[in-house]
Amino acid sequence: MKTAISKAILSRRQFVGTTLAAGSLTFAGRAAMAQGAETIRIGFVSPRTGPLAGFGKTDGYVLDRAREALAGGLEIGGKSYAVEILDRDTQSDPARAAQLAKELINAGIDLMLAVSTPEVINPVADACEAAGVPCLSTVMPWEAWYFGRGAKPGEPSPFKWTYHFGFGVGEFLKTYVSQWSLVETNKKVGVMYPNDADGNAVRAALAPQLADAGFTIIDPGAYETGTTDYSTQIALFKAEGVEIINTFPIPPDFAAFWRQAAQQGLTRQIKIMQTAKTGLFPSDIEALGSLGSKISSAAYWHRDFPYSSPLTGLSGQQLSDGWEAETGEQWTQQLGATLSLLDAGVEALKAAADPKSRESIRDAIAVLNVETIGGQVDFTSGPVPNVSPGPIIGTQWVAASEGPYKFDYLVTENATDPNVPVAAKLIPYNE
Incomplete structure (x- = not known):
């Protein structure tokens, strides 16, 4: 299985030519631009280095899969668009996260994606809220995102541009x-x-x-x-x-x-x-x-989640096997979490009346209800505005x-998503 997937990945890369550099367009995307297609620009911010580097370790691999899937651009409302993903490393520094967000906003991105921990997501979301840029994020407790940024219980949401999905208290x-x-x-x-x-x-x-x-x-x-x-x-x-x-x-x-x-x-x-x-x-x-x-x-994601990516078509097992075949390293839950963010972001773009209008993208996120590789993302029925809840599954590391x-x-348990199969009994730590 791993060998077949590895060969498939290599063949895709040989065809597409991979990316020129972090944040660059694929060759196919450049070809689409040369033919006159407008370009949708997506900012992507995560911690690739520093104390939080474990969260960003697999992001390059997932971004490669996303860029391959988007190499031919997107057809939205009968019009073709090239897609450019500009990814940036916060180095686990909140101040740098805010600065990178401002630079991407000034570069003219249409949509911001931010992933993993308040140290990354909150400063990026705050910059987007101030600038009027739609921002979608995941992988931190939603309470730390919502209330941690100034929202008050029982009061209307103060956020007009920023949205978050995933687990909470x-x-x-x-x-x-x-x-x-x-x-x-x-x-x-x-x-x-x-x-x-x-x-x-x-x-x-x-x-x-x-x-x-x-x-x-x-x-x-x-x-x-x-x-x-x-x-x-x-x-x-x-x-x-x-x-x-x-x-x-x-x-x-x-x-x-x-x-x-x-x-x-x-x-x-x-x-x-x-x-x-x-x-x-x-x-x-x-x-x-x-x-x-x-x-x-x-x-917040496991390779046994029974969902597939609408962007890449990969199942959780295929995504994990592909990573292991290419890197020789064990899969991590961040693989699916990062891909679910890209899944949701692209689905919002496809649902927007005009994917080059920030207001239109924002409005599409506000009513987004789609299945990603991480499960359902539904902003129509969240616990508070701007939030879609998500599962977190009990697990254990064993030799x-x-x-x-x-x-x-x-x-070891699946109370927040019974669709995820339980594989083992919990063993006492001191046993």
């Missing part, structure tokens, strides 16, 4: 209650929520709902990103006898915390180590060595039964 709650019921515990949960957009959103919204669901929340308070000593938090968790830990840190912070937890004996009492924002990718887990096995995570990779990433 409600999905985390369903997933965690479902996941944590799979192992018998004392229901004491030690939380590690940082002082950032994600941490503050889940502390305010998720922690009280977990308490209402019967869990005792042990919260040592917000910590600052980049903290190197977690002895105070670890001592509290040991003293309180917590058996579940829930975290929302950037990967380096979690690695430091969990290594110290092992050194100070905390890991021996933990039955469920539930990560979010880290523990999402093989590299996060492999970096922990033996401490990575049996860490619980949650997937692979056979190669070539060290760990398997298995689905």
Whole structure:
């Protein structure tokens, strides 16, 4: 299967000629321009380097697939358009994300796409809102996007140009209650929520709902990103006898915390180590060595999702197999998440009355209701305006039964999307 897909990818690349450089037009796109077609320009912003690089690692591969699919342009309303994707790396720096967004806006993009974490998405969305440019984003809790940018509960949305799809606190709650019921515990949960957009959103919204669901929340308070000593938090968790830990840190912070937890004996009492924002990718887990096995995570996309990309025609398995065949590296959930953003963005362009009108694109996003490789994106019935909710699925990293990779990433529950098949039982961390 991998060999066939790899050959298909190579043959497509030989035909199309790949891209000239990051953000450039395909040769076919240039040919369409030479024939007089107007060009739709899409800005794409993600973290390819820096502390959040795991989120952007597969973006180049996915963008190649998208550019191949768009090489012949788009036919919209009986008119042909070439499509140019200008992708930029934020280097995991929010200030750089804002600057790149402004540069792309000044370059005349018609649509902005932003992916992965508040450190990328929020500054890009704010720049687009200020400039009147339609922006679509995914891969961060929607509460951190909506309320973190100034919206108020119960009040009309202040956003006219920016839209976000994906999981929120409600999905985390369903997933965690479902996941944590799979192992018998004392229901004491030690939380590690940082002082950032994600941490503050889940502390305010998720922690009280977990308490209402019967869990005792042990919260040592917000910590600052980049903290190197977690002895105070670890001592509290040991003293309180917590058996579940829930975290929302950037990967380096979690690695430091969990290594110290092992050194100070905390890991021996933990039955469920539930990560979010880290523990999402093989590299996060492999970096922990033996401490990575049996860490619980949650997937905003998994190769077992039973959906296909309307842009590329690829299923989740095909997308993952293609990545592994080309790179020799294990698939990650970001593959499908990034492609779902491109799926939704292109579907919005196709639905726009005029894809060269920012207002028209904005209006098309506002009523978008399409199936992507990540599932349904529906802005007609969200929890708040400008938001379409999405699933997050309980998962666990376990030692692979056979190669070539060290760990398997298995689905353990599916409360937020029953269409996703459950593959394994959750194993206690300290078992």
